[in-house]
Amino acid sequence: MQSTSNYTRDRCVTGIHGLDEILRGGIPHGSTVLAAGTCGSGKTTLAMEFLVRGALAKFPESCAHFTATEPSIKLLENIRQYAFFDMKMVDSGKINVFDMDVLYSWLGLDKASFDLDDVHALIKAIINIVHEIGATRLVIDSVTTLCYKIKSEQLIRDFLFTLGKKLASLGCTTILISEITSATENAHWSSFGVEEAIADGIIVMGDVERMGHLLRFLQVVKMRGTSHSRAKHAIELTPLGVMLTPMLKWGAQHDKTNKVGG
């Protein structure tokens, strides 16, 4: 009889309704997860709720959010509509929000493209901040915007691999948001093609069109270190946070996965 292993990795319980069930308990601790999605699919909300649930946990975690797509003021203003978010978490330092533009200026990286030295300086700065505040949950929104400044595919690979490795050694579970234009079966889950290979996990978010109406979905297509559901789940962005339910199997015959701008 074949022996079975009882070994399970420690989990970072996301606290997001339904997601921990899909992941059989949460994201394996220290993983770097790509949250890849089309515009308006709920990536930023999901990532912010991931931080909030960590900050509100029984043993509160320190959290960091690096924003590259919109100024932190605007991000916080948008997220305030959700009942799960309380500005006091930011004021008290449980959730630390950093503008990438400010970080670039601080590092002298106000330039169109980054070379190897710049990339290493950026990694060092992010790691120092994570270490300094003891962050165990991190979000970079978005890694796509950040990687636009890194011109070589090899350098992007090096950046993500080194960053992921160092964050894991600090016990930090990371969500890298990736902007994609299509969430169809044949699509890449990242803009540069390398992020998806480096990441420990990939959560895809998008819309399916059912008879002219858009229904948001979430699908975990990869998560190293745990078994997980690979089914598509319908999601709603409610004031209490993201909520998920499996998509109807017979709905698939009417559904078309949306391709934005295509």
Add this chain to the structure above:
Amino acid sequence: MYTNLVLDDRIAEQLAADVSLNSSIQVRCGNSNAFNVTASTLIPLMQMFEMGGVYICASVGAAERIEEFKAIGLTDEDISRIQFVDLVSSGILGGTDVAYTNIHFVDSPIMLESVLLRTLYILRMTTSARNFVFLDSVNALAIYNDDRMLAEYLHTFINTFRQREVLSVILNVPDQTPPLVLANLDLYCTDLIDRGQVLIN
């Protein structure tokens, strides 16, 4: 107390005798008695069992249903104990411009997963200890949804609320409900209130 309508007391008696929080009741009605059967089921749940809950409007808009409930004597306080999920009004220009704050709009009756999630969200927000989910009605959903998808949905719907100890009440007009859906309702529901045959004196 309830004017202009004689409630069917036998429904209240059946509810008192048979129903628990994790029950799922199929309520069959005809075209002409649908509102009477609805009121005769809903009012005892609120009065006898002191329940609150969610009323899913797929047949008529929620504002219209609320006005009908008020017309038979339900008070504003009674109405405030129900949250309405309206699947009709978003499809009507200006339909969502209503005065009631306890109406939640879903874009379309084909967004079945959204209806389930919205209902679960409302139940997370509610302060009532005992809750029902009243689906009005299966035959209205059948206009827009494929038979197999609707059967699958009702299976998920019933089990979701049974697991959470929320009473589900599913209204349907049997002769306007696809046979596959009806057969599945017979299979999944724990109780049947059958007023599908209307007797004419």
